[in-house]
Amino acid sequence: MKVLVVLAHPDPRSFNGSLFQVSVNELKAQGHQVKTSDLYLMKWKAEIDRADFPDLATDARLKVPYASRDSYTTGNLTEDIKTEQEKLLWADVVILHFPLWWYTMPAILKGWVERVFSMGFAYGVGEHSDKHYGDRYGEGVFAGKRAMLVVTAGGQKEHFSTRGIAGHIDDLLFPINHGVLYYPGFQVLPSHVVYQTDRLDEVGFEKEAEALREKLRHLDTIEPIAFRPQNGGDYEIPSLTLKPGLEGKNARGFSIHIRDSGVAKNE
Amino acid sequence: MKVLVVLAHPDPRSFNGSLFQVSVNELKAQGHQVKTSDLYLMKWKAEIDRADFPDLATDARLKVPYASRDSYTTGNLTEDIKTEQEKLLWADVVILHFPLWWYTMPAILKGWVERVFSMGFAYGVGEHSDKHYGDRYGEGVFAGKRAMLVVTAGGQKEHFSTRGIAGHIDDLLFPINHGVLYYPGFQVLPSHVVYQTDRLDEVGFEKEAEALREKLRHLDTIEPIAFRPQNGGDYEIPSLTLKPGLEGKNARGFSIHIRDSGVAKNE
Numbered sequence: 001m002k003v004l005v006v007l008a009h010p011d012p013r014s015f016n017g018s019l020f021q022v023s024v025n026e027l028k029a030q031g032h033q034v035k036t037s038d039l040y041l042m043k044w045k046a047e048i049d050r051a052d053f054p055d056l057a058t059d060a061r062l063k064v065p066y067a068s069r070d071s072y073t074t075g076n077l078t079e080d081i082k083t084e085q086e087k088l089l090w091a092d093v094v095i096l097h098f099p100l101w102w103y104t105m106p107a108i109l110k111g112w113v114e115r116v117f118s119m120g121f122a123y124g125v126g127e128h129s130d131k132h133y134g135d136r137y138g139e140g141v142f143a144g145k146r147a148m149l150v151v152t153a154g155g156q157k158e159h160f161s162t163r164g165i166a167g168h169i170d171d172l173l174f175p176i177n178h179g180v181l182y183y184p185g186f187q188v189l190p191s192h193v194v195y196q197t198d199r200l201d202e203v204g205f206e207k208e209a210e211a212l213r214e215k216l217r218h219l220d221t222i223e224p225i226a227f228r229p230q231n232g233g234d235y236e237i238p239s240l241t242l243k244p245g246l247e248g249k250n251a252r253g254f255s256i257h258i259r260d261s262g263v264a265k266n267e
Numbered sequence: 268m269k270v271l272v273v274l275a276h277p278d279p280r281s282f283n284g285s286l287f288q289v290s291v292n293e294l295k296a297q298g299h300q301v302k303t304s305d306l307y308l309m310k311w312k313a314e315i316d317r318a319d320f321p322d323l324a325t326d327a328r329l330k331v332p333y334a335s336r337d338s339y340t341t342g343n344l345t346e347d348i349k350t351e352q353e354k355l356l357w358a359d360v361v362i363l364h365f366p367l368w369w370y371t372m373p374a375i376l377k378g379w380v381e382r383v384f385s386m387g388f389a390y391g392v393g394e395h396s397d398k399h400y401g402d403r404y405g406e407g408v409f410a411g412k413r414a415m416l417v418v419t420a421g422g423q424k425e426h427f428s429t430r431g432i433a434g435h436i437d438d439l440l441f442p443i444n445h446g447v448l449y450y451p452g453f454q455v456l457p458s459h460v461v462y463q464t465d466r467l468d469e470v471g472f473e474k475e476a477e478a479l480r481e482k483l484r485h486l487d488t489i490e491p492i493a494f495r496p497q498n499g500g501d502y503e504i505p506s507l508t509l510k511p512g513l514e515g516k517n518a519r520g521f522s523i524h525i526r527d528s529g530v531a532k533n534e
Contacts, residue, residue: 010316011329046313046374049277062278063465064368065421101331102380103446104371107313111374137432154332156506163508165404165497167441167521175439179370198330230432239423241430253520254434 001220003027004091006037008098008109015197015205016152020097022209023150026216035087039108045080046111052078069119077118084116093146093219094186099197100153103172113180122184133237137178138229140185146219147186149173150212152197160195169193174254178227187224226259268487270294271358273304275365275376282464282472283419287364289476290417293483302354306375312347313378319345336386344385351383360413360486361453366464367420370439380447389451400504404445405496407452413486414453416440416460417479424462436460441521445494454491493526 005027007020020038027034037044050056053067055076071077077085088094098105117123122142126135135143151173153160160169169191177188192215194200194208215222228234234246247256272294274287287305294301304311317323320334322343338344344352355361365372384390389409393402402410418440420427427436436458444455459482461467461475482489495501501513514523 010314010331013328014330040314040316044314046378047277047307047311048374049307061280063281064277064366065465099331102377102384103442104377107315107374107378107381110369110371110377111313113369114374117369158506158508161508163523165495165502165507165509165524166446167524171438171520172442172446174434175370175442179433179439198332235432239425240432241425241428242432253438253522255520256430257432257434 001092002033002035002090003093003095003219004035004037004087005095006039006097006109006112007041008039008096008106008112010040012038012041014099015194015200016097016099016150018205019150019152019194019209019212022212023095023097023216026213030217035090037084037087037112039112042080044108044112045115046108048111048114052081052115054078065119065124069124072118072120081115081118084112085118085121088116088142091145093148094142095148095150097150098152100151100172103166105176117180117184130237132231133240134230135185136183136230138182138185138227139231140183142181143185145186146189146224147181148189148219149176149191149193151191151193153193153195154198155195157195160193171254177225178254178257182225182227188227189219189222189224228257228259268359269300269302269357270360270362270486271302271304271354273306273361273363273376273379274308275306275363275373275379277307279305279308281366282461282467283364283366283417285472286417286419286461286476286479289479290362290364290483293480297484302357304351304354304379306379309347311375311379312382313375315378315381319348319382321345332386332391336391339385339387348382348385351379352385352388355383355409358412360415361409361448362415362417364417365419367418367439370433372443384447384451397504399498400507401497402452403450403497405449405452405494406498407450409448410452412453413456413491414448415456415486415489416443416458418458418460419464420460420462421465422462427460427462438521444492445521445524449492449494455494456486456489456491495524495526 005023009016011017024034024036050062053071055071055074056067098109128134158164159166162168173191181188192212235242242256248260272290276283278284291301317329320338322338322341323334365376392407395401425431426433429435440458448455459479502509509523515527
């Protein structure tokens, strides 16, 4: 397979950066083709702004979605953005490595999403009718590809459990897994999360490295999160609200958007 | 009162940028002292990296939390960061204006949080004991201050309702309201959200501007979101899990961390 591995950590010697290297090495050892986007190494520009849209007239108001669509359509996006879009189109699997900072991805990775996921490319595509509300949430440019997050967190696992004060890790990552990855069509694998990484020594690291390698050996067979396709009949259109009675008995919050989510949920 | 208003949009003529100006004008008209942080205008650097920590030896591994704590403690953070910290300490109320991009705040604002909310300042503070797990979630440097989000979204309100495909807006904003603002001590007011801003004309804008002005007239009396204080008895320590039976009958997901949340929830 062809795998794109993205890293958003400023030090390659960090726990997260070291896991990124584990991924790259293991995937190559398995015979996969690997490309990387080490965002800090690339000095990735996080802020989306006028400079990203050479087509935009100097005095024109910047409407970000439309400016990105226009420059995407004419092929005039900046080279750094086009390069990332090509990597995404090339890949069968995309893996995002990042530390959980303030309960979500680092700014540099958020800025990668904002700048690379242009309108006309990753959103704002597909027909709109009374049965179909654009190609999104299960459809779109990345349909047929898989994606997975590899996340390191300083806090304890219990703090991210169902009753944990931070909120459940699956809920914290939902806006990324569902809103950023499933939205443009990726099948999203359950996230690989490592807790209390500040406390882990070399033995602890090697144990976590092996757990990640084991996961990577099954990238093509791991069951994706069963998010509900937007146009698959579970939602009213155009209100895009879940039809009554479809959620599992115990499903709540974000998890109603996962099929059979009332049955089992990791604690 | 002293109010800090932050904006994260690259065009001041945008719907969001215009609402920012409405806030600034209205607050001044009410006699408040106002400071602003227009992040794009300031060319705010979003990526946290070694350059932020002049104290860090060139060959030292960058551990972001500890590097930020060390440079905060010695007073050697960069000037742009120190200026924002001073504004935050000055303010009685902080208002964050931003468009919802990929279901959360723009990268430039996330980078403002990462760089300005240093360890030793906004986290990693307070005693740890069997009754107290640091000054966080209701305690901390910003205790006694209030904060509020003003958010514009392209999508329809129903898409962000309890059964809406995007997830409930309160849940999408929970990692910011609870994890970024309540964590270092802010009392967090319910978010002010405007939907389908792409579709609103001048009449629609003026109606929304007036709704915001009305909200701003009651900044000091609006009831904050009733997040549960971490050290107030509702959580086990150190697991930081909500004690059994405390959540409202219908509370689910993130909302269990809000007192009486089972009673009423905006649809």
